[in-house]
Amino acid sequence: MSEAGHISRHISVQASPFDLGAEVGRLTQSRTDIGAVVTFTGLCRDEAGQLSALELEHYPGMAEGEMSRVVAQAEQRWPLQAVSVIHRYGVIRPGEVIVLVVTASAHRVAAFEAATFLMDYLKTRAPFWKKEHLADGSSGGWVEAKAHDDLAAERWSAAQVPSVD
Amino acid sequence: MSEAGHISRHISVQASPFDLGAEVGRLTQSRTDIGAVVTFTGLCRDEAGQLSALELEHYPGMAEGEMSRVVAQAEQRWPLQAVSVIHRYGVIRPGEVIVLVVTASAHRVAAFEAATFLMDYLKTRAPFWKKEHLADGSSGGWVEAKAHDDLAAERWSAAQVPSVD
Amino acid sequence: MVKLVYFAWVRERMGMAEEMVELPPSVLTIADLALWLAGRDEAAALAFANPDVVRAAIDKHHVSPQTPLKGAREIAFFPPMTGG
């Protein structure tokens, strides 16, 4: 699937869970030019037993579009060899995965920075909304956006061209 | 193995490969308090076909000791729920894994920063040395340490107490 | 006619996921449209009570309140995103 020298890219908006090992294998198998792979997995927390599930709503079409645009920006800023971004929607229970970012590069700094950038941007730009379902059967309402997530995304605009090891 | 609220820690120096999915599963399975898992996998590159293998020498006992000390520092600096560090030794071929760092936390910033810190510190403090075996059958000699790896580790000494989202 | 789509609590407060509307000639920007919708009925007044919080997209691209609507086929309103 992925040959050496080729930039592979996988973007998916899906209801089903994903398998971390399989998704990394999809990017790295049969390649010998990748030196560093960073993954970020976001999981649903039970908030000390108060949460029974998160319900993720998304804007079909725009979700994939924003994810593609964010990935394209990362590819421009860092010398990446492979990128994967998967975001789930629907009902997700505590302990289940919500989002996956995988970045592969020859060197570790690029892989770390690109994965951090992708998560910061996905948080503030990808059209997904979380609603809480509480363990007592009530709805906890919509999760509020956090100001520090906006700040985390904004610092990339101010950042200089990243160093690469 | 890992219960909610418990800090789990896995440190291993081994000749055998590891499986990313299984190592993350070891830390996260049956837990519902983890919100973010970051992994770093270091792989052997073939340097555009020039390299046939890396041979990793290590200082038995000290390698495990330094890895434990570096993990303890990360646990002090960030609110981690689980940490895993695995470093291989022996002959490693292009495409094979060399090192794995896994960090788990309630929030993504802690997981990203701790994983970056662990890799920066392992690079400069863990007693491993790489020797190159070239595709033409000759020895490429010992890999030289890079000044920017020292700089990457030093910036954590100057860094302020990290933010947590 | 332009298609309006709503998400999350904007959708819940509007009481609908989408609608087709004929825009009056005075409605030129996203901000104009939010104000016009807010004056239309109680549900929309609630959804756009705090227009600074509502985000918008035109044809599945993020836009600012000052963006002109000209040529838009699908306009979306939604709260700040909370994915990831």
Next chain:
Amino acid sequence: MVKLVYFAWVRERMGMAEEMVELPPSVLTIADLALWLAGRDEAAALAFANPDVVRAAIDKHHVSPQTPLKGAREIAFFPPMTGG
């Protein structure tokens, strides 16, 4: 008697992975020991030709050139690390 262990190109240049040595009373620090070894024979002179590059550990903990050897059971010399 103290055990000396060598790694990577320090080991190769020394021509051995470890040895037991009796330290002369004048050898008090890591720097003293490196200098004393460098003067012992050609192999060691080569290994410690550039003493600034050689790193050391006492009983499996990193130490600086100024660290006293007192109480050490195992002293290691090695190049800067290149793991990870």
